[in-house]
Amino acid sequence: MGKFEYSLGLNEFKSKELRLWQALIGEFIGNLILNFFACGACTQPEDGTFKALAFGLGVFMAITIVGHLSGGHVNPAVTLAMLIAGRISVLRAVFYIVFQCLGAIAGTAAVKILLDPLYHNGLGHTSLAHNISELQGLGIEFFLGLVLVLTVFGACDANKPDSRYTAPLAIGMAVTLGHLGTIQYTGASMNPARTVGTAFATNNWNAHWVYWVGPVLGGVTAALLYTQVLEAKTPPKSN
Amino acid sequence: MGKFEYSLGLNEFKSKELRLWQALIGEFIGNLILNFFACGACTQPEDGTFKALAFGLGVFMAITIVGHLSGGHVNPAVTLAMLIAGRISVLRAVFYIVFQCLGAIAGTAAVKILLDPLYHNGLGHTSLAHNISELQGLGIEFFLGLVLVLTVFGACDANKPDSRYTAPLAIGMAVTLGHLGTIQYTGASMNPARTVGTAFATNNWNAHWVYWVGPVLGGVTAALLYTQVLEAKTPPKSN
Amino acid sequence: MGKFEYSLGLNEFKSKELRLWQALIGEFIGNLILNFFACGACTQPEDGTFKALAFGLGVFMAITIVGHLSGGHVNPAVTLAMLIAGRISVLRAVFYIVFQCLGAIAGTAAVKILLDPLYHNGLGHTSLAHNISELQGLGIEFFLGLVLVLTVFGACDANKPDSRYTAPLAIGMAVTLGHLGTIQYTGASMNPARTVGTAFATNNWNAHWVYWVGPVLGGVTAALLYTQVLEAKTPPKSN
Amino acid sequence: MGKFEYSLGLNEFKSKELRLWQALIGEFIGNLILNFFACGACTQPEDGTFKALAFGLGVFMAITIVGHLSGGHVNPAVTLAMLIAGRISVLRAVFYIVFQCLGAIAGTAAVKILLDPLYHNGLGHTSLAHNISELQGLGIEFFLGLVLVLTVFGACDANKPDSRYTAPLAIGMAVTLGHLGTIQYTGASMNPARTVGTAFATNNWNAHWVYWVGPVLGGVTAALLYTQVLEAKTPPKSN
Ligand SMILES: [Ca+2]
Ligand SMILES: [Ca+2]
Ligand SMILES: [Ca+2]
Ligand SMILES: [Ca+2]
Numbered sequence: 038m039g040k041f042e043y044s045l046g047l048n049e050f051k052s053k054e055l056r057l058w059q060a061l062i063g064e065f066i067g068n069l070i071l072n073f074f075a076c077g078a079c080t081q082p083e084d085g086t087f088k089a090l091a092f093g094l095g096v097f098m099a100i101t102i103v104g105h106l107s108g109g110h111v112n113p114a115v116t117l118a119m120l121i122a123g124r125i126s127v128l129r130a131v132f133y134i135v136f137q138c139l140g141a142i143a144g145t146a147a148v149k150i151l152l153d154p155l156y157h158n159g160l161g162h163t164s165l166a167h168n169i170s171e172l173q174g175l176g177i178e179f180f181l182g183l184v185l186v187l188t189v190f191g192a193c194d195a196n197k198p199d200s201r202y203t204a205p206l207a208i209g210m211a212v213t214l215g216h217l218g219t220i221q222y223t224g225a226s227m228n229p230a231r232t233v234g235t236a237f238a239t240n241n242w243n244a245h246w247v248y249w250v251g252p253v254l255g256g257v258t259a260a261l262l263y264t265q266v267l268e269a270k271t272p273p274k275s276n
Numbered sequence: 277m278g279k280f281e282y283s284l285g286l287n288e289f290k291s292k293e294l295r296l297w298q299a300l301i302g303e304f305i306g307n308l309i310l311n312f313f314a315c316g317a318c319t320q321p322e323d324g325t326f327k328a329l330a331f332g333l334g335v336f337m338a339i340t341i342v343g344h345l346s347g348g349h350v351n352p353a354v355t356l357a358m359l360i361a362g363r364i365s366v367l368r369a370v371f372y373i374v375f376q377c378l379g380a381i382a383g384t385a386a387v388k389i390l391l392d393p394l395y396h397n398g399l400g401h402t403s404l405a406h407n408i409s410e411l412q413g414l415g416i417e418f419f420l421g422l423v424l425v426l427t428v429f430g431a432c433d434a435n436k437p438d439s440r441y442t443a444p445l446a447i448g449m450a451v452t453l454g455h456l457g458t459i460q461y462t463g464a465s466m467n468p469a470r471t472v473g474t475a476f477a478t479n480n481w482n483a484h485w486v487y488w489v490g491p492v493l494g495g496v497t498a499a500l501l502y503t504q505v506l507e508a509k510t511p512p513k514s515n
Numbered sequence: 516m517g518k519f520e521y522s523l524g525l526n527e528f529k530s531k532e533l534r535l536w537q538a539l540i541g542e543f544i545g546n547l548i549l550n551f552f553a554c555g556a557c558t559q560p561e562d563g564t565f566k567a568l569a570f571g572l573g574v575f576m577a578i579t580i581v582g583h584l585s586g587g588h589v590n591p592a593v594t595l596a597m598l599i600a601g602r603i604s605v606l607r608a609v610f611y612i613v614f615q616c617l618g619a620i621a622g623t624a625a626v627k628i629l630l631d632p633l634y635h636n637g638l639g640h641t642s643l644a645h646n647i648s649e650l651q652g653l654g655i656e657f658f659l660g661l662v663l664v665l666t667v668f669g670a671c672d673a674n675k676p677d678s679r680y681t682a683p684l685a686i687g688m689a690v691t692l693g694h695l696g697t698i699q700y701t702g703a704s705m706n707p708a709r710t711v712g713t714a715f716a717t718n719n720w721n722a723h724w725v726y727w728v729g730p731v732l733g734g735v736t737a738a739l740l741y742t743q744v745l746e747a748k749t750p751p752k753s754n
Numbered sequence: 755m756g757k758f759e760y761s762l763g764l765n766e767f768k769s770k771e772l773r774l775w776q777a778l779i780g781e782f783i784g785n786l787i788l789n790f791f792a793c794g795a796c797t798q799p800e801d802g803t804f805k806a807l808a809f810g811l812g813v814f815m816a817i818t819i820v821g822h823l824s825g826g827h828v829n830p831a832v833t834l835a836m837l838i839a840g841r842i843s844v845l846r847a848v849f850y851i852v853f854q855c856l857g858a859i860a861g862t863a864a865v866k867i868l869l870d871p872l873y874h875n876g877l878g879h880t881s882l883a884h885n886i887s888e889l890q891g892l893g894i895e896f897f898l899g900l901v902l903v904l905t906v907f908g909a910c911d912a913n914k915p916d917s918r919y920t921a922p923l924a925i926g927m928a929v930t931l932g933h934l935g936t937i938q939y940t941g942a943s944m945n946p947a948r949t950v951g952t953a954f955a956t957n958n959w960n961a962h963w964v965y966w967v968g969p970v971l972g973g974v975t976a977a978l979l980y981t982q983v984l985e986a987k988t989p990p991k992s993n
Contacts, residue, residue, distance in 0.1 A: 074457030153407035218552030313935030696791030
């Protein structure tokens with residue numbers, strides 16, 4: 038029974054109650070920062086490198102600021118991957134996702150309020166390019182969730198201590214890589230909460246399911262692939 | 277009485293006198309480097325990524341060079357955040373800010389002297405875009421001070437030793453992120469001293485208060501948020 | 516006889532059988548990620564920095580994800596350099612190269628399938644610029660293989676423990692450097708598998724030998740140079 | 755007498771003879787790599803960020819590859835700063851500078867040979883912009899040498915062990931920063947050997963003295979400033 042309670046996360050509300058609230062505030066702040074600065078970057082007449090760096094550095098900063106509280110997921114695809122991998126409980130995952138989406142909505146809303154409509158330029162909302170079908174978009178977003186979550190597992194693998202010091206940078210650069218590879222085609226969301234934030238501000242929910250199903254399927258696949266096949270099984274000896 | 281002395285920093289001039297002077301020279305050099313290279317970058321006909329990297333790497337270098345002497349604030353918003361957090365004394369904060377502004381003035385002045393007026397192009401001074409009100413600019417600069425100081429606290433948290441090795445890089449990249457997100461709208465100052473340096477060289481003090489109140493309010497909010505809510509409470513066990 | 520067995524790698528199929536399969540899956544995934552995201556970047560109307568970062572970050576991610584399983588070669592030139600240096604067996608090298616090529620083919624194929632032909636733009640295939648002869652291309656690709664493998668050895672030298680934590684980043688940035696230096700002239704392959712992937716998708720095998728002989732000669736030269744001349748001979752004392 | 759011998763470096767040819775030759779080969783390779791890839795980048799029709807990253811990553815790679823043998827100066831201004839700081843002998847400094855220049859000449863020569871003249875575009879040679887006087891150029895190159903050598907000392911200070919792991923990256927990024935700040939005005943040499951390499955290939959020695967005196971004066975000033983004023987005096991306690 039204790040095992041079942043744990044897997045549902047009900048005990049999160051007992052001894053670790055404070056920690057859960059801290060984690061939720063952390064996820065909210067992380068997604069707020071990501072959407073504020075990255076949507077701000079998308080509104081400007083700059084090139085793809087500019088935007089790709091903004092998303093990657095936004096995630097780097099979010100993990101630097103709140104990684105110790107919540108793990109620094111700032112992305113429902115990462116959270117669901119962690120759930121599949123048995124690293125967090127169902128209840129914690131649900132709360133994380135709610136606060137991630139609220140943070141992203143707040144971040145894009147702040148951009149919308151602080152900029153004259155003259156500068157909105159779509160507020161960084163993701164959409165499918167002409168002649169990219171929803172199924173193709175799904176495939177692209179699948180690969181984006183895959184590389185992000187593989188990087189999270191690879192960088193944070195407790196049996197690979199050498200990766201620990203640059204893990205936030207590596208995860209941020211995975212996000213930049215994803216944008217470089219695909220930004221023109223799906224907007225390179227990689228992150229359902231990020232797209233919820235801009236969909237809410239623009240009231241544009243076209244093909245919205247693609248931005249949930251793609252990254253989540255990719256992330257869950259990555260979690261299974263890493264934990265079943267790729268994980269470092271033993272800590273390395275001092276090399 | 278000893279406590280009061282300490283909080284005013286009067287004892288800075290006694291046993292640690294040398295260290296304070298070293299710190300002030302450090303802050304001067306840090307801000308001189310930042311304004312010299314970043315204003316130089318702004319004078320050139322390049323894109324936003326170019327400028328955003330210049331400011332971020334300028335801060336990365338400043339902290340690498342003088343971080344051990346002064347903490348490498350190179351920004352009054354960081355210094356006032358550290359004051360609110362009880363990390364430095366009132367007197368030390370005042371001196372830091374004076375030397376930060378002097379360093380920034382010297383850095384931009386050097387650019388002005390070394391470049392023919394043909395190349396000045398505004399010398400990298402920050403200003404509000406058309407149709408961005410002072411209140412909107414204040415809000416934008418608030419978020420810039422917020423993300424910078426949250427990153428400073430997150431990267432330098434003594435209970436998060438894994439963050440220590442890349443802290444100067446992370447703080448520099450927070451400055452780059454801020455520029456990517458908002459450079460077109462307020463110039464992404466994030467730093468009152470940086471704007472004092474360019475205001476002095478161009479004798480343009482329009483909306484100057486925005487560049488003090490915005491980053492300082494953001495930085496102080498970040499200091500309170502981090503120390504009261506987000507701080508790692510205990511050092512992690514060897515993972 | 517045991518020595519001979521080892522040098523051919525036949526014992527890879529005995530006690531370490533599982534590990535070899537994991538390594539091959541790792542190399543496959545690494546090259547798939549590299550070709551998927553970097554070819555995706557090449558199809559877009561962006562500049563050289565955009566593409567150079569995509570290749571460098573693709574390698575950074577590949578090593579972060581699978582470096583502990585296979586060494587994270589993701590490049591036949593690296594694998595053959597490791598063979599010459601006596602770090603891996605003949606058989607392991609052959610299998611690595613096969614799986615690297617298969618991964619690259621899969622990565623580019625996924626881009627081809629997921630993008631409308633309108634966006635293919637050559638799918639990131641490498642070719643020689645006008646007025647660059649095959650011999651000149653060979654020389655350029657030689658230098659690319661040289662700098663990459665020198666960086667691999669320099670960053671992973673067991674007697675230089677300070678380099679260990681940023682090794683995946685350093686190796687990725689060597690790939691970015693190579694692209695910055697030469698992308699216009701040979702496409703800056705540095706990696707025969709990467710070019711196999713795009714040659715297969717475009718059915719364009721012009722000057723293909725250049726993309727094998729150049730990086731491999733450069734890589735093998737680097738392996739000999741590093742192990743015979745440059746290697747750190749003893750671990751440093753605590754500095 | 756032993757002291758005098760040491761300061762001239764005559765004993766370099768006795769017990770440490772091999773090490774000196776290794777160091778000289780290291781400096782040669784480092785400067786060859788830097789000039790090959792960075793001049794290659796300068797020949798291409800790309801923007802300032804592209805070139806600034808090429809120089810910075812070239813230095814990052816050079817230090818990663820040969821830093822353990824020679825210190826990875828790859829720049830006469832760094833070598834002379836180390837001489838002033840008492841870190842290397844006169845004789846070693848002279849040999850370093852000769853091999854740095856030879857490496858840079860070889861690197862640019864390789865670009866010249868491997869590219870059709872159609873693509874030479876000045877081969878990345880540094881020159882003063884119109885309306886920038888030699889004295890202004892001297893001042894700009896002074897600041898470039900200053901920030902580079904301050905970063906070298908700050909990142910490699912033995913009393914700041916936290917800086918050690920990212921030191922090669924930090925020094926490379928100081929070179930990128932210098933280019934972002936000033937590339938349009940002097941070409942942002944920062945490095946007499948780098949300019950010797952391109953002056954030799956283009957037979958253009960206009961204002962050549964500026965590219966020696968500027969960075970060397972800046973570097974020597976930085977060495978004195980750091981060792982006399984800024985150096986960390988004692989190793990930190992475990993924070
Ligand atoms: Ca279609
Ligand atoms: Ca307005
Ligand atoms: Ca030709
Ligand atoms: Ca003039």
